[in-house]
Every structure is written in structure tokens, then in C-alpha cells.
Amino acid sequence: MLVTANGPVSAGAPVLTTTVPREYVHRAALSEVFLTGWQRTGTHAFTITAQWPRSHSFYTATAGLHDPLILCETVRQTFPLLLHTAYGTPLGHQLSWSRFSYALNPHALQVERTPAELELRVTGTEFSHRRGIPTAVSLDIAIYRDGTPIAVADTRFGCIAPTVYRRIRADRGDVTRVFAAVPDPITPLNPATAGRDNTRDVVLGHSDSPGRWPLRVDATHPVLFDHPVDHVPGMLLLEAARQAAHAMHPSAGTVLPTSMDVTFHRYVEFDSPCWIEAHPRSSCASAPGALRVDAIQDGEVAFTAEVTVVPPPSSMCPATAPAA
Structure with a gap:
């Protein structure tokens, strides 16, 4: 049975599409909710529907293509949705990202005359529980657009009860106080170097060291x-990895991150400088390809991403497009 934001829909009844409740995807703005419904198809199998707008203030289209990071945010929204609806996790529990990877076909990202309608086929593969509530979950996800596969993703995250989270975070557990004390943003990297049009969207700071930038919050x-929030969000770190890939090859023009393999080792805090370091993996250092991006704070690696970037499909041979 299909479940929408308005409840179950009987067979044969018209489906009136809306978004899922914003609280279920841990968003405050309705405009940032991309999921529209969900359906259980097996014990740990689900179909989730989503919609991408034709334009977005931050996940901006490039060369007529949807931003790959809107895919990442769509996937990120699936796990709080399922935790709260399918698995009965109370609101107020904190989710902690530990692993995330995706691979997509850039040829399938064209912005059309209507919003992109998506179907995410989700399978839960690993679980741990405490008192009937999941404490860690792994998901495998296949993403389809109009019935055509466009991407795959997998992710693992922890689910932490409020009392446990406050104990773990100690003096950083007071979200209101910590968030109010976030320092003003540092001088940004040139937006064109970061692959951005708007200075406000730049998450790397100015740097004279090649391949190394301070994280800009x-x-x-x-x-x-x-x-x-009480720490740097995971999506900001993914954006930092994307911008580092652009900054490594500023003469190459726009590049698309067609895959990432990410590990979140520890929280990135607001009150200490964090450095983003990029290391090419490509055999041709002057051209887009593969690179590793690390976020380093207080001498420890907090985040690692293996990133693959390519030119937009208009400038690449279809035969080289990575398969979803």
C-alpha cells in the first residue's frame, strides 16, 4: 500500500502528490523536502518517490543537467524517513552518518520541461538494535528516473537516543549555544575556482597553498x-569535496562529480579550523579524473572522500559515461 504524507492510499484511489512531512527528513523548510511518498515492498525493502525541481537556489543546474549533489541530499533524506516511519524511531533521535557512496550516469541528469520524477528502491542490509529501536542501519539504493536506472548508492548511519547523544557531545550538546557561537565565515575562495556563481555558496576559504584550503562555514x-546544528553537516563536507575537485582543475571548466566514496570518521566541529586537502589520483594531473579529499581538524582526519569527476556530457564521448 502506498503511503503519502496524507496517509495510506487505497488501490484505485487517485494519488494526490505532496511531500512527506519535513520533520521525517530533518528539514525545517518545506522547499528543501524532495521525498514525496514511500511504500514497503518487503520486510526491509521499500520504494520511495521523490521529485527534483527544475531549478534550485543551491543545487544549481550545470550545462542543462541536475546537480549530482541533489542526488546525495535525496538519498540522505531516505534514512530519517524510514527510521521514523517504517522502524518507529521517535523524533528527536540523532542520526550520525558513517559511510556513503554513489555512482551515477551523467547522461541521465538532463533538466526537462517538468520536474524530475524519481523512484528509489531501497533495501536494508545491516541492522543493530537496542530496545527495539535501530542503532545502526545500512541501506542499498537504486535510483530510477521514468523507469530508467540512473544511479546507485549505499550508506550506513547510526541512530542515537537524545540522552546518549547529550552524553557523547558533552559541552557541545547544547545546540542553541553551540550554533549561536559559530564564528563568522572566513574569506571565500574565488567562486569561479570553486565552481560556483554565488560567493555565499563557496565552502572553501582563500588559500595560497595548492590543493589545501580552510573549510569555510x-x-x-x-x-x-x-x-x-551542533557540528558541520555532512552535506557541507560533500560540497567541500566537490568544490575541491573544481579548484584542482580550474582551467578544465565545469566538472561533474559522478561518484563519491565517503567515510565520516568523526564530527567536524565549529570551534577549530578544518582544512580540506585534495590529492589527485588521475594519471594526468592537469585533467579531471579521480582524487582523494580529506577534511583534517586538530591533526586528525575527520572525513575522507574518493571523488571521480568528468566534464559535462556535452563535451564527453557517451561511451565514457560511467554506468549507474
Whole structure:
């Protein structure tokens, strides 16, 4: 049975599409909710529907293509949705990202005359529980657009009860106080170098060291900071990896991150400088390809991403497009 934001829909009844409740995907703004419904298809199998707008204030289209990071945010929204609806996790539990990877076909990202309608086929593969509530979950996800596969993803995350989270975070557990004390953003990298049009969207700071930039945190950003948090959001770190890939090859023009393999080792905090370091993996250092991006804070690696970037499909041979 299909479940929408308005409840179950009987067979044969018209489906009136809306978004799922924003609370279920941990978003404050309705405009940032991309999921529209979900359906259980097996014990740990689900179909989730989603929609991408033709334009977005932050996940901007490039060369007529949807931003690959809107795919990442769509996937990110699936796990709080399923935790709260399918698995009965109370609102207020904290989710902690530990692993995420995706691979997509850039030829399938064209912006059409109507919003992109998506279907995510999700399978839960690993679970741990405490008192009937999941404490860690792994998901495999296949993403389809109009019945055609466009991407695959897998992710693992923890689910932490409020009392446990406050104990783990100690003096950083007071979200209101921590968020209010976030320092003002540092001087940004040139937007063109970061692959951005708007200075406000740049998450790398100015640097004279090739392949190394300070992380730039603007807590007033309406998308990356949709609501107060007590540490740097995972999506901001993914954006930092994308911008580092652009900055490594500024003469190559726009590049698309067609895959990432990400590990979140520890929280990135607001009160200490964090450095983004990029290391080419490509055999041709002057051209887009593969690179590793690390976020380093207080001498420890907090985040690692293996990133593959390619030119937009208009400038690449179809035969070289990565398969979803």
C-alpha cells in the first residue's frame, strides 16, 4: 500500500502528490523536502518517490543537467524517513552518518520541461538494535528516473537516543549555544575556482597553498544550515569535496562529480579550523579524473572522500559515461 504524507492510499484511489512531512527528513523548510511518498515492498525493502525541481537556489543546474549533489541530499533524506516511519524511531533521535557512496550516469541528469520524477528502491542490509529501536542501519539504493536506472548508492548511519547523544557531545550538546557561537565565515575562495556563481555558496576559504584550503562555514546559509546544528553537516563536507575537485582543475571548466566514496570518521566541529586537502589520483594531473579529499581538524582526519569527476556530457564521448 502506498503511503503519502496524507496517509495510506487505497488501490484505485487517485494519488494526490505532496511531500512527506519535513520533520521525517530533518528539514525545517518545506522547499528543501524532495521525498514525496514511500511504500514497503518487503520486510526491509521499500520504494520511495521523490521529485527534483527544475531549478534550485543551491543545487544549481550545470550545462542543462541536475546537480549530482541533489542526488546525495535525496538519498540522505531516505534514512530519517524510514527510521521514523517504517522502524518507529521517535523524533528527536540523532542520526550520525558513517559511510556513503554513489555512482551515477551523467547522461541521465538532463533538466526537462517538468520536474524530475524519481523512484528509489531501497533495501536494508545491516541492522543493530537496542530496545527495539535501530542503532545502526545500512541501506542499498537504486535510483530510477521514468523507469530508467540512473544511479546507485549505499550508506550506513547510526541512530542515537537524545540522552546518549547529550552524553557523547558533552559541552557541545547544547545546540542553541553551540550554533549561536559559530564564528563568522572566513574569506571565500574565488567562486569561479570553486565552481560556483554565488560567493555565499563557496565552502572553501582563500588559500595560497595548492590543493589545501580552510573549510569555510557560513551558518546563515539557508540550505546547508536549514536549521541549527551542533557540528558541520555532512552535506557541507560533500560540497567541500566537490568544490575541491573544481579548484584542482580550474582551467578544465565545469566538472561533474559522478561518484563519491565517503567515510565520516568523526564530527567536524565549529570551534577549530578544518582544512580540506585534495590529492589527485588521475594519471594526468592537469585533467579531471579521480582524487582523494580529506577534511583534517586538530591533526586528525575527520572525513575522507574518493571523488571521480568528468566534464559535462556535452563535451564527453557517451561511451565514457560511467554506468549507474
